[in-house]
Amino acid sequence: MGESYNIVFYILSSVAVLAALGVILLPNPIYSALCLAGTMVALAGLFFALGAYFVAGVQLIVYAGAVMVLFVMVVMLFDLRRETEAFSGGPWGFFLKIGAGALALGLIAGAFEISKTGAPEAGDKAAALATSTKALAEVLFTKHVFAFEIISVLLLIVIVGAVTLARSRGGTHV
Amino acid sequence: MFDVGLNHYLLLSAILFSLGMIGVLIRRNAIVILMSIELMLNAVNLSFVAFSHQMNNMDGKIIVFFVMTIAAAEAGVGLALAVAILKRFKEINIRQFEQLKG
Amino acid sequence: MSHSFLIATCLLAPFIGFLINGFMYRQKNPYLAGALATGAAATSFVCSLLLYFDLVRMPAEARNITVTFFEWFGVAGLSVPAAFTVDQISSVMILIITGVGSLIHLFSVGYMSHDERPSKYFAYLNLFLVNMLLLVLGDNLLVMFVGWEGVGLCSYLLIGYWFKDEEKAAAGMKAFVVNRIGDAGLLLGIFFLFAHFGTVNFGALNAAAAQLTPETGWGIVTIACLFLFVGAMGKSAQIPLYVWLPDAMAGPTPVSALIHAATMVTAGVYMIVRLNALYVAAPITMTIVATVGAVTALMAATIGLTQWDIKKVLAYSTVSQLGYMFLGVGVGAFGPGMFHLMTHAFFKALMFLGAGSVIHAMHEEQDMRYMGGLKKYIPITHWTFVFGWLAILGLPPFSGFFSKDEILWQAYHSPRGHIIFWIMGVVGAGLTAFYMTRLMALTFWGKSRVPSKTHPHEAPPTMTVPLIILAVLSVTGGWIGIPHVITHTFHVDIPNVFQDWLSPRLTAVPNQTEADPMLEWIFMGVSVGLAGCSAWLAYYLYVLKPNVLDDVYSKLRLVHKVFYNKYWVDEAYFAFIIRPIVAFSRFLWSKFDVLVIDKATYLISDLILEGGRGLKGYQSGNVQQYALYMVIGLVAILLLL
Numbered sequence: 059m060g061e062s063y064n065i066v067f068y069i070l071s072s073v074a075v076l077a078a079l080g081v082i083l084l085p086n087p088i089y090s091a092l093c094l095a096g097t098m099v100a101l102a103g104l105f106f107a108l109g110a111y112f113v114a115g116v117q118l119i120v121y122a123g124a125v126m127v128l129f130v131m132v133v134m135l136f137d138l139r140r141e142t143e144a145f146s147g148g149p150w151g152f153f154l155k156i157g158a159g160a161l162a163l164g165l166i167a168g169a170f171e172i173s174k175t176g177a178p179e180a181g182d183k184a185a186a187l188a189t190s191t192k193a194l195a196e197v198l199f200t201k202h203v204f205a206f207e208i209i210s211v212l213l214l215i216v217i218v219g220a221v222t223l224a225r226s227r228g229g230t231h232v
Numbered sequence: 233m234f235d236v237g238l239n240h241y242l243l244l245s246a247i248l249f250s251l252g253m254i255g256v257l258i259r260r261n262a263i264v265i266l267m268s269i270e271l272m273l274n275a276v277n278l279s280f281v282a283f284s285h286q287m288n289n290m291d292g293k294i295i296v297f298f299v300m301t302i303a304a305a306e307a308g309v310g311l312a313l314a315v316a317i318l319k320r321f322k323e324i325n326i327r328q329f330e331q332l333k334g
Numbered sequence: 335m336s337h338s339f340l341i342a343t344c345l346l347a348p349f350i351g352f353l354i355n356g357f358m359y360r361q362k363n364p365y366l367a368g369a370l371a372t373g374a375a376a377t378s379f380v381c382s383l384l385l386y387f388d389l390v391r392m393p394a395e396a397r398n399i400t401v402t403f404f405e406w407f408g409v410a411g412l413s414v415p416a417a418f419t420v421d422q423i424s425s426v427m428i429l430i431i432t433g434v435g436s437l438i439h440l441f442s443v444g445y446m447s448h449d450e451r452p453s454k455y456f457a458y459l460n461l462f463l464v465n466m467l468l469l470v471l472g473d474n475l476l477v478m479f480v481g482w483e484g485v486g487l488c489s490y491l492l493i494g495y496w497f498k499d500e501e502k503a504a505a506g507m508k509a510f511v512v513n514r515i516g517d518a519g520l521l522l523g524i525f526f527l528f529a530h531f532g533t534v535n536f537g538a539l540n541a542a543a544a545q546l547t548p549e550t551g552w553g554i555v556t557i558a559c560l561f562l563f564v565g566a567m568g569k570s571a572q573i574p575l576y577v578w579l580p581d582a583m584a585g586p587t588p589v590s591a592l593i594h595a596a597t598m599v600t601a602g603v604y605m606i607v608r609l610n611a612l613y614v615a616a617p618i619t620m621t622i623v624a625t626v627g628a629v630t631a632l633m634a635a636t637i638g639l640t641q642w643d644i645k646k647v648l649a650y651s652t653v654s655q656l657g658y659m660f661l662g663v664g665v666g667a668f669g670p671g672m673f674h675l676m677t678h679a680f681f682k683a684l685m686f687l688g689a690g691s692v693i694h695a696m697h698e699e700q701d702m703r704y705m706g707g708l709k710k711y712i713p714i715t716h717w718t719f720v721f722g723w724l725a726i727l728g729l730p731p732f733s734g735f736f737s738k739d740e741i742l743w744q745a746y747h748s749p750r751g752h753i754i755f756w757i758m759g760v761v762g763a764g765l766t767a768f769y770m771t772r773l774m775a776l777t778f779w780g781k782s783r784v785p786s787k788t789h790p791h792e793a794p795p796t797m798t799v800p801l802i803i804l805a806v807l808s809v810t811g812g813w814i815g816i817p818h819v820i821t822h823t824f825h826v827d828i829p830n831v832f833q834d835w836l837s838p839r840l841t842a843v844p845n846q847t848e849a850d851p852m853l854e855w856i857f858m859g860v861s862v863g864l865a866g867c868s869a870w871l872a873y874y875l876y877v878l879k880p881n882v883l884d885d886v887y888s889k890l891r892l893v894h895k896v897f898y899n900k901y902w903v904d905e906a907y908f909a910f911i912i913r914p915i916v917a918f919s920r921f922l923w924s925k926f927d928v929l930v931i932d933k934a935t936y937l938i939s940d941l942i943l944e945g946g947r948g949l950k951g952y953q954s955g956n957v958q959q960y961a962l963y964m965v966i967g968l969v970a971i972l973l974l975l
Contacts (some may be wrong), residue, residue, distance in 0.1 A: 071244045076250050076270055087264055094267050097248070099273055108285040110239075113296050117277075120300055125270065125307045132311050133263055137317055161253060161969045165246040174284050182245040190328030198297065216305040219278045223312035253965060272576055330955030 066107055074100035091129045098122040112191045241282035248275035262317075262326050266310050273303045337388065341418050341471065342383035344428065347374045348463040349709065355457035359635050362453035363934065368796075369441030372454035375439045379432035382414040386425045387923040394838055397422055400473055417473035422839050423607055426672060427470040429586035430679050435463055437800035442588040444796035455495060463650040464881055466597050470604055475524045475534040484963050485598045486513040491591065493585040499780065505584040516568015523561030526613075530554045540611035544841070547623060556616040562609070563963035564624055566602025571653050572630045572660060577904055579653055583645040587690030590645060595652050595686050596679035602658045603675050605670045612839040621752055624664025626757040628745075631657030633901070635765035641774070642687050642897040647773050651726070652682055654762060658741055661759060665724045666843035667744035669767065669833045673815045674737035676832075679723035680811050681734060688719040692777060693796055694789040697743040702773065707782030709817070711790035714798045716778045718805035723774050723807040727767050727865050733812030736819070737761065739858050740817050746857065749845040760861050771872035780877045819854045 077100060080093030098121045105114035198206060252275060255268030277296045284292025318324055351374030354369050390396050402417040420428070439459060446455055465484025472478040487510075492504025517937050528534055532541050546552060564574070571594075573580040582594050594597070606613055606623065613620055631654045636651035655678050662671030709716045725734035742763070745755035757839055786788060791796070815832035875883045889896060897906075 064236045071240075075247055075251070077239055078251040081264075081267055081271055082251055082259065085297075087261055092266050094271060097271060098274060101278055104241075104244075104278060105281055106282050110281045110285065110293050110296075113277075113293050116297065120304055121270075121274070125304050128307060128311055129263065129270075132315060135315070136324070136327065152312055157240055161250055161965055163974070164303060165249060165972065182246055188320065194293050194297075202294050205298060209298060214306055217298065217310055220308050220312040222315050223309070228265055237887045256961055257965065326957055329957075332953075 059121070063107065070100045070107070074104070087133045088130065091133055094129070095122050095126040095196060098126065112194055181220045219226075234334075237287045238282060239251070239260060242279055245275045245279035248272075257297065259325060260325050262314050262324050263311075265326065266314065270303060273299060316331065335439070337385070337399045337420070338403070339939060340385050340388075340405070341399075341401050341420065342589040344378045344385070344432070345418075345464060345467055345471070347377040347381070348460040348467070350374065351455045351460040353458065355453045359454040359457060360448070361453050362378060364447045366444060367453040367456040368439065368446075371460050372436060372439040374460055375432060375436040377434050378463065378467065379429075382425070382428040382432045382478045384922055385420050386429060389420065389422070389425055392560040393908050397530070397838065402473075403450050406430040411532065411690070412528065413919060414474060414476050416477060418471040418477070419473040419536070422836050423672070423825075424534070425469050425834070426676060427604055428467060430676055431463065431466050431470065431597050432682050434679050434804070435466075435592060437803055438588050438592045438596075438683065438687065440588075441591075441650065441690065441797050441800045444794045445588055445690055446586065451711075455492075456489045458488055458495070460591075462492065466601075469601055470639070473536060473734070474537075475527065475536070476564060476610075477499075479524065482565070482601060483517065485593070485601065485833065486569070489513070489582070489593050489598060489654075490973075493582045495585055495589070497936055499584075502584040505581040506576075507580040509582050510684070512575050513568050516565045519561045519568070520565025523558045523563075523565065526554060526558035526561060533736035536608055539609060540841070543615045548616045550758065552615055554876070555612055555966065556619050559609070559613050559616045559619040560622065562617060563602075566605055567626065569962065570599045570602030570656050570660070572602075572626050572657065573633065574903075576630065576634070579905065580646050580649045580900075583649050587645065587693060590649070591683045591686035591690070591708075595647065595682035598890070599656055600659070600675045600679070601650065601680065603656070605662060606660075606663045607840075609673055610663075610668045610839075613663070614841045614843055615874050617750060620666065622664075624661050624745070624750070624755060627657045627660025627662075627664050628755050628762075629657070630654065630736065631661060632758050632765070635762045636897045638769045639765060639901050640894060642702055643701050644692065644705075644777060645686075645700055647702075647769060648682070649688060650688055650771065650787055651766065654766060655682065655726075657760065658762070660739060661745055661755060662741040665669070665748040665755065667748060668840045669836050670740035670815075670861060672836060673832050674741055677725065677733040677737040677808070677811050680804055681699070681722040681808040684722040684801060684808055685719060687797070687801055688715050688722060689806065691715040691793045691801065694793055696784070697788050699788065702776040704783055704785060705777045706784065707778070708781050708784070708790055710776045712792045714792055714834060715801060718798075718801040719774070719778065720902070721805040721808050723770055725812075726761055726770055727869055728922050729865065731809075733808050735862070736812035736815050738814070739861060742861055743817075743849075743854055743857055747847070748850055749843050749847070756857070760864060763861050764864040764868045768872045772870040772876055775873060777875035780880070781871075819849070819851050823851060823855070860883065890928075954956075 067200050074097050077093045077096040081090045081097065084093065098117060102114045102117040102122065105111075105117060249272050250267045252270075252272035255271065256265050257264055257286075259268065277299055279280070280292045280296045280299070285289065317329075322330065352373050360366070361367070385399065388399065391553050392398075398422040400417060400421075402415045405416045405702050406416045408414065432572050439456070442455070442459065446452055449455060457875075462485060465481045465488060467481070469478050469481025469485060472481060490510040492506075492508045493501045493509050497503040497506070512591045524534060527539060531539055533539060533542075543555065546555065547663040579594055579599070583590055585593075613623075634650045634653035634657060638654065641647045641650065655674070657675050659671050662668075662674060685832055691709065691712060692705070692715060695708065695715070696705060699705070717836055721732070725732040726733045730736075742759045744758055745751045745759050746753055804936070816828055818830055821830075875886065
């Protein structure tokens, strides 16, 4: 990979991190939603760089396109502009930050450790990149066809559930 | 260090994940919490794709495919629930919903 | 029929009767319960008979049937099998227990026919039978002890049978507690014996005792036998542990007949006869036994002179007669002691059952001052009672004569006897004659003082048949133990069957001297004569010339007061023993239990409550807090990896 690859990576990753920070720190929920969309787009770019074209496409279409729109719609529907307190808890905040920071440290350590023991195989990357979508399709419909079907059923259930929930008058009764 | 390899992707994934986790813990708005969960899922997707690229194994991308599907489904249902609660209680602050205390 | 089958049936038949009656304790039919129980008792009697006949067929030196059913427990150095032995001694006992017991079961069917829980009563009776059989059939001290405790329990249950009356329940408690005091002594005796001899088996103990000499072990045996006698004092109601027996009259009369006349109270005598070799090796203890027996015989007779309750008179009479039995075994006359046990079982059970019949006829009235002239209302009861009366008087040829006279003679003649024992025994016999005749006079003869609304009527056959059978036994039972002196003098060749039967099992006291038949006849004459005169005196005072009685009474007022109040023994026990113990317990309760122990438990519970309250904070309902906990946990796991 050349220098361009590296630069692309750093730019995209910076965007992703900044946008993530925006998600969690901005008090206005609309801004949070837009930042999340930005994170997703940046990640889609990273997927492209990694040669996972199909996944990147799906990320853009489904995630950034459908899920974020859903979020934004809900936020707008209820006009959640006014937020007197964005962050919950007082002294708890300290503990939260400490816990999360420690977790990050732990995760990073774990990630590095695993990557050291794992055996990376150098394969034919160019060939894999070229036919990646076709190869994905092949594996998906043969090796994982059962999971695929189950997922379809799951989506059906989710649709039914969402419609039922939306029909209710809200609250604790059915 | 400037030569980007697997470790960099993993580091990015770890950072995004922990940011998402912090968001879950410190935000008051239930919708924003759901968004932070989506962020975490995205971070995990990134690490899967990075590994799949490194190992030349298609399974990583398959998993990502499924994870996205499920995340989308979960977001839909979660938002439907949030809408239902919002309609009833007119409140989105999760600190108001502490009835399950001991 | 194998021996183990017979012994097992003998023990299990009443036990099964107990179980069946026990489970059906709510049913109301007395005839069903009674038939079941009497059938079980009769089965045991048949087994006892068969075992006896088997014994008879065996040669005299080897008359022993021992059966071990299983190893009860074996710990270091001590192996205790569940073994049962039928030999000359125990065969006599089981015949008495099951025979007289069956008759009493039959009597109870009629007597308890109006009771509201007949099955419970018969269950208890059967359980008693099992335990008594265990007691006498056991081949070692521990099996005997199981039976010993068991009969104590059944005694408590049956004395306090009408427990809704507080006095009756208290009487049951008293019996059990006093018994328990004796049992502590018994246990100590067993421990001593095991520590010294290393075994609790009767045969082994007797054999080891024969080897003893004064230097090697008379001291420990003396102490052990003394403790065993303490147990006998409790169970067989000797001084000072006799106080429960008069109170035990609160129970139903057949119970008094069975337990407190014929069987349970004889357990102490049985134990001493069983361990006769050991006792022969402990002369000091034997003297103590004889002394206690003689004093008890005399003292109880004096109290019996004054009582008005018909059952109480019989109770004190039982205590007195038991004193005679202990006097007998205490001087080494083990055979005569057992013989008196047997004849006493016959005539005392007869008299108790007769008293039951009287009480039944008088509609639960027990005070003799309201009786009198019952002879014409309840003739069968009266005539059977007469035979019991003649027997206890000791008049020939009735059974009591042979047994009591032999004891009196041995009380003087035995190397461990003394003229004083004889004197006390003879005086006691005189008193016995007096108060028993007094009982007869007040109850059956003379003018009737029965209130007009009580219409006395004779008892049903279930009650009269046992009376008749026991009367026959009271008359004839003595004829198997005719002393040699009589048969010798009249040159008639009738053996002393009873003594010959038992003698292979008995150890003779050393240094026996030759008996002078002339002296024997003189003693016999004195005691019979004294008894006859006392009886005549009582008849005179109570039937012929009642007004003279008031004169006598006014002259002996102080003596009468002492006798009537039973020497204030119960009151003394209460003041000097019971009251301090209760006060001490109360002190311990209020000062120690409440303040210290309860506080400690409250401390622990408060600690836990506070802890729980503190931990409650962790369940706030705040979802983010829970998520934080998850994060912390995750961090911890990752750190560990």
